[in-house]
Each structure stands twice: as structure tokens, then as C-alpha cells.
Amino acid sequence: MEMASTNGRDQSREYVYLPLVDALKSVGVRVNLFAVVSEIGAVRRSRGSDYVLTLKIMDQSYLAPGISVNFFSERPSKLPSVMLNGDIIGLQRVVMKIHNGDHYCVYNKRFSSFALFQGKMTEDCSPYQISPKFQQRDHDDEHLSQLRTLLIDHPPGAVLKEGELQLRRIKTHTLFDLVCKVLHICNTSNGEWILFVWDGTDAPPLMLQNDLNTEMTAPTPLRPEELLLSREVLCSFPPVGTVLRVFADKFFKEFPHLLNGGCWVRLCNINCEVQSGIWKGMLKVCSKIRLLSDDESTVLDCLKKYNARVKSQAERLPLTCFPWPSHILSVDGYCGIPATLMDSLTCKQVKHLVVCVVRVVSSCPWRAEDLRSPVGGHFRIRVILEDPTARIYAYIIKEQGEKFFGACSTQDALTRGMNALLGITGGSGGDPPPREPPWVLCCLRSYCLDESDPWGSRRYRIVNTRLSLYN
Missing domain, CATH: 2.40.50.140 (Nucleic acid-binding proteins)
Incomplete structure (x- = not known):
């Protein structure tokens, strides 16, 4: 999938990018791909000493559900740090594999390379993150333009909405997706991370079963977490709507986009449990996080409903x-x-x-x-x-x-x-x-x-x- 080049940005080698539908036929072969990031996973430890990140990608030839790309690196900083779901990635010398009938790509830290570009329409065609071995070429701009045009009609956030709930509809013992804003993130003394998320609606009130006779010695908690939020953080929370605490394992400390809060995400395959009459969200091993753009339709719909709500007395x-x-x-x-x-x-x-x-x-x-x-x-x-x-x-x-x-x-x-x-x-x-x-x-x-x-x-x-x- 590589050929010699006599001109362009790289004077030694030119990379030919395959459509995903053709890459699926190239199992065991190193291929080059240019695609849209349709799903962003969380960085976690591999079974060995590396860190691993999984992204899902799609292009004109292969839309939903897309294919997975597994990245491995000895340091999280060397992995792709995708800013937004819908950004574009160039991949060079990744290996196509198949397991139980499912195709996926493997990024090998020894010889593979990547570059990340904004997905939104802009004249800027330069990558915002690039690995040292990635070879840019003149035709990259053409691939970028085609994929940015694709995103107008096929935004990643428009697929896989089955099972999506608002906070007002959440329930226990059920896996669901939640489109929400991450207002704050912090970790607990035992290394867990807590995401404070909100979508403008109210979580359902719960039946209470606390023993009122023990309130003097074991009072009902005010919140599911042990820490007390600072006034500065508290004042950043919206005045209307439930802020759900979602607890995650230690690996989420390596998910850089969430650390400062303020971004919209789709939490996939999360569930809820009840603790002392308070809703508590849980991210499981099967859970995934998709970053959403502020101008995605689901985000705009949440904000529109919330703005109407705060203006209405009822x-x-x-x-x-x-x-x-x-x-x-x-x-x-x-x-x-x-x-x-x-x-x-x-x-x-x-x-x-x-x-x-x-x-x-x-x-x-x-x-x-x-x-x-x-x-x-x-x-x-x-x-x-x-x-x-x-x-x-x-x-x-x-x-x-x-x-x-x-x-x-x-x-x-x-x-x-x-x-x-x-x-x-x-x-x-x-x-x-x-x-x-x-x-x-x-x-x-x-x-x-x-x-x-x-x-x-x-x-x-x-x-x-x-x-x-x-x-």
C-alpha cells in the first residue's frame, strides 16, 4: 500500500489510503487509512506494561457501526488525543485483523503512525496532533475535504441512538446511553474518579427505606461521594436539573478531555444504582465515552429544552x-x-x-x-x-x-x-x-x-x- 514519490511534502515515500471497505479485505496486511473518528474510548492499562486506547472510525465506504482501531503505547501522551467526536484521523501502516468474524485495526507503536485533524469545515488543513513517523502528503487536503463534507450528512452523533435515555428516564439494572455535559471531575481517596454530569432534566425521585431510628448515630448522607465540593465548583453548576455523580475506575484519570469539565459527551453502556435514596451512575468495563461537539443536534436539543425550562414557572x-x-x-x-x-x-x-x-x-x-x-x-x-x-x-x-x-x-x-x-x-x-x-x-x-x-x-x-x- 506504499509507493515511491518524487514530489509532495514527503520526497521519499507516498502513502495510498484505502477506503475502509477495501481495508476489510486486507487482513494481515499493513494498510493506510483516512477516516472520521466516530467513537472515542478511554485510555486504560493493557495486560502488559502498555497503555491502550480504542477508537472507532468510519468513512464514505463504511459508515455505522465503523471499525475499531486499537492503539498501544508505553506512555498515554503518545496515544491519539482526539479533541472531538467527528474529528479526522490519518493512519499509516496499521495492521488489519479479524477475531470472531469482527474486523479491527491494530496500531503498532514500532512502525505505525497517525495524525489528527479537525472535523469541522475550515480552511486549516494542518494536524493538531501528529506522531513522529507520520508522512504528510499533498493529497491529504483532498481526503480532509471529502470527509468533512461527509460529516455534514452523516454526523457520528446521529447513529446508534437506540437505548439513549435522559436523566429523567434513568432506571436501575439497565444499560443505557446518556448525552450529558461533564460539569466537573475529581477523584476519591481510594482512586475512583467521579464525573458530575447534567442534561437539564430531573432524575426521578426515589422511594426511601432509610431507618429513621438511626439518624442520630448514622445520618442519611447528603451525597454519594465523601468529598465536599468547593464553593467555586458548586457555583459552576446549573440552578435547575439533576447533577448525577458517575463513578469510574482508576483508568479514567488518563482521559484528558474530561479533566477540566465543560464538555458534552455521550456515555455509552452506563448503568445506575441507588445509594441511600440517591442516584449513582457507574461506568463499567463495557462503557465507552464519546466526545460531542457543542453544535451537535443532540446537544442543541438539550440546551433548547433547558433554556425553555428555566424561563417557565411551571x-x-x-x-x-x-x-x-x-x-x-x-x-x-x-x-x-x-x-x-x-x-x-x-x-x-x-x-x-x-x-x-x-x-x-x-x-x-x-x-x-x-x-x-x-x-x-x-x-x-x-x-x-x-x-x-x-x-x-x-x-x-x-x-x-x-x-x-x-x-x-x-x-x-x-x-x-x-x-x-x-x-x-x-x-x-x-x-x-x-x-x-x-x-x-x-x-x-x-x-x-x-x-x-x-x-x-x-x-x-x-x-x-x-x-x-x-x-
């Missing part, structure tokens, strides 16, 4: 709160557009008043006979509130507690009120029965315990809110 509410929250709680003199908990967490003022639509996930204490302090006799309760954007601790104390429980004149009334808030419907013996707390409206006042550390010592109280026993 759609700003949790998507499962229809047509309005339960009337179990009411807020004195309130009429307006409820905020989200993320609105409050990212507010520029430490001390502020906000009305939110939330669920009461837990309460400590929760039994009617324990709600008042044995010392002063006043109410003192810590609850966990959640909406699709966050969970927080909030306190019901003293005179605001008297206002909150004002309609509950007996212990039986207090019991009925707390059961209604917490979604307790009965059950006895064994594990606590599943609970489904209703969406309720409540008013929150933020304050700080230490004026020298206002953000670090910020807390919330429920104020100007009343419990009704007649709904």
Missing part, C-alpha cells in the same frame, strides 16, 4: 411535581416562583430567604414524643431536605417550631403530621417500609455560625412555614 418545579406541591405545608404570604436548593447554595449572599419545593428525606428526631427538647421544652429538629438539584440539612427550632406545628395540638396530631411529611404509611416489624415523601413548599432562611467563616459555617432554618392536618 417547568422550573421538579418535573414529577405536577401540577403543584402538596398542601401539607404552606408558606405565610407567599406568591412567586419557587427557587431550587441549588439556587440557594450558589446565592451570592450568605444570609438570604428563599422558598423551595422539596421532599423531607429524614428527620432527627422523628417521633412525636421526641420533637421537643427535654430541657427547655421547645422544638428542636434537624431534617434533610432534597429537590432534584441537592440535599441540605435544615433546622426547625424554638418559635419557628411553634409556628410550624401550630395546628398540631396533641401528640397524635404531631404523629400524623410527621408521618405525612416523611411519607410513612404504616408497616411493622422487619425492615422499615419504603417511604415516598410528598413534594412540599417551605421557606428557608440561611445564616452563619461564624462570621469569620461565613460560607463554611452556613446553615438553614425552616421559617414562616406551617403544617396543615386537613390535606
Whole structure:
């Protein structure tokens, strides 16, 4: 597949690029290819000492599903670092192979070479990454132009959409694809990586089965990860829509495009599990990540729906709160557009008043006979509130507690009120029965315990809110 050359950029050798459909017939032969990157895998360790990366490529002769190319190198920096799904790659002296009827290419670090080019229409025909052995030639520009034209009618993101879900449709024990924006990425103390992803929709509220009797010694967590996000990171999160934590193995630390966040991706073959009533995404061995361009149709559709949502009073509410929250709680003199908990967490003022639509996930204490302090006799309760954007601790104390429980004149009334808030419907013996707390409206006042550390010592109280026993 190589021939001598007397002109062009390379004066010693010219490389003839095969269409993929012809390369499939050349098993065991070194071939040269010019193709579109339709899928980007994650860098991981091979069984030996190398790092391995798998890309999928397609061209005019062989579109979806394309063929895989396996790259090996002793260092991740020597592997292709594809900026976007849909960019173009030139490959020289790669070997075609077949396994169980499936064709694929192998990039040999000793004699193969590559160059990466932008896939979007531009006059720039120079590669943004090139390996030392790659030989550029005059006809590369012609191949680039043809493939860029192909991408107009056959964008990689337009294929393989079966099984794609939005966060509002996710479920457990199911593999699915998710188009989302990576807002942030960090690693845990045990070497796991966490991707914080968002698509503008709300993950479904979950049935809760935490034991309320253990809240004092083992409180329900506010998030699935151990670390506390900095205020700077938190303020970069959108105010509406669930931010799903997706946990990945150690090899994802070598996936450079995600480290700074802000890029759109298609997470392929991920699944979700539930931890303490919180959705937790998982990347498996079979999972893949495709980088998406900001102007892909799926990305633009997500942004269009989100922009319409944040401008609508009704759609700003949790998507499962229809047509309005339960009337179990009411807020004195309130009429307006409820905020989200993320609105409050990212507010520029430490001390502020906000009305939110939330669920009461837990309460400590929760039994009617324990709600008042044995010392002063006043109410003192810590609850966990959640909406699709966050969970927080909030306190019901003293005179605001008297206002909150004002309609509950007996212990039986207090019991009925707390059961209604917490979604307790009965059950006895064994594990606590599943609970489904209703969406309720409540008013929150933020304050700080230490004026020298206002953000670090910020807390919330429920104020100007009343419990009704007649709904």
C-alpha cells in the first residue's frame, strides 16, 4: 500500500489510503487509512506494561457501526488525543485483523503512525496532533475535504441512538446511553474518579427505606461521594436539573478531555444504582465515552429544552411535581416562583430567604414524643431536605417550631403530621417500609455560625412555614 514519490511534502515515500471497505479485505496486511473518528474510548492499562486506547472510525465506504482501531503505547501522551467526536484521523501502516468474524485495526507503536485533524469545515488543513513517523502528503487536503463534507450528512452523533435515555428516564439494572455535559471531575481517596454530569432534566425521585431510628448515630448522607465540593465548583453548576455523580475506575484519570469539565459527551453502556435514596451512575468495563461537539443536534436539543425550562414557572418545579406541591405545608404570604436548593447554595449572599419545593428525606428526631427538647421544652429538629438539584440539612427550632406545628395540638396530631411529611404509611416489624415523601413548599432562611467563616459555617432554618392536618 506504499509507493515511491518524487514530489509532495514527503520526497521519499507516498502513502495510498484505502477506503475502509477495501481495508476489510486486507487482513494481515499493513494498510493506510483516512477516516472520521466516530467513537472515542478511554485510555486504560493493557495486560502488559502498555497503555491502550480504542477508537472507532468510519468513512464514505463504511459508515455505522465503523471499525475499531486499537492503539498501544508505553506512555498515554503518545496515544491519539482526539479533541472531538467527528474529528479526522490519518493512519499509516496499521495492521488489519479479524477475531470472531469482527474486523479491527491494530496500531503498532514500532512502525505505525497517525495524525489528527479537525472535523469541522475550515480552511486549516494542518494536524493538531501528529506522531513522529507520520508522512504528510499533498493529497491529504483532498481526503480532509471529502470527509468533512461527509460529516455534514452523516454526523457520528446521529447513529446508534437506540437505548439513549435522559436523566429523567434513568432506571436501575439497565444499560443505557446518556448525552450529558461533564460539569466537573475529581477523584476519591481510594482512586475512583467521579464525573458530575447534567442534561437539564430531573432524575426521578426515589422511594426511601432509610431507618429513621438511626439518624442520630448514622445520618442519611447528603451525597454519594465523601468529598465536599468547593464553593467555586458548586457555583459552576446549573440552578435547575439533576447533577448525577458517575463513578469510574482508576483508568479514567488518563482521559484528558474530561479533566477540566465543560464538555458534552455521550456515555455509552452506563448503568445506575441507588445509594441511600440517591442516584449513582457507574461506568463499567463495557462503557465507552464519546466526545460531542457543542453544535451537535443532540446537544442543541438539550440546551433548547433547558433554556425553555428555566424561563417557565411551571417547568422550573421538579418535573414529577405536577401540577403543584402538596398542601401539607404552606408558606405565610407567599406568591412567586419557587427557587431550587441549588439556587440557594450558589446565592451570592450568605444570609438570604428563599422558598423551595422539596421532599423531607429524614428527620432527627422523628417521633412525636421526641420533637421537643427535654430541657427547655421547645422544638428542636434537624431534617434533610432534597429537590432534584441537592440535599441540605435544615433546622426547625424554638418559635419557628411553634409556628410550624401550630395546628398540631396533641401528640397524635404531631404523629400524623410527621408521618405525612416523611411519607410513612404504616408497616411493622422487619425492615422499615419504603417511604415516598410528598413534594412540599417551605421557606428557608440561611445564616452563619461564624462570621469569620461565613460560607463554611452556613446553615438553614425552616421559617414562616406551617403544617396543615386537613390535606
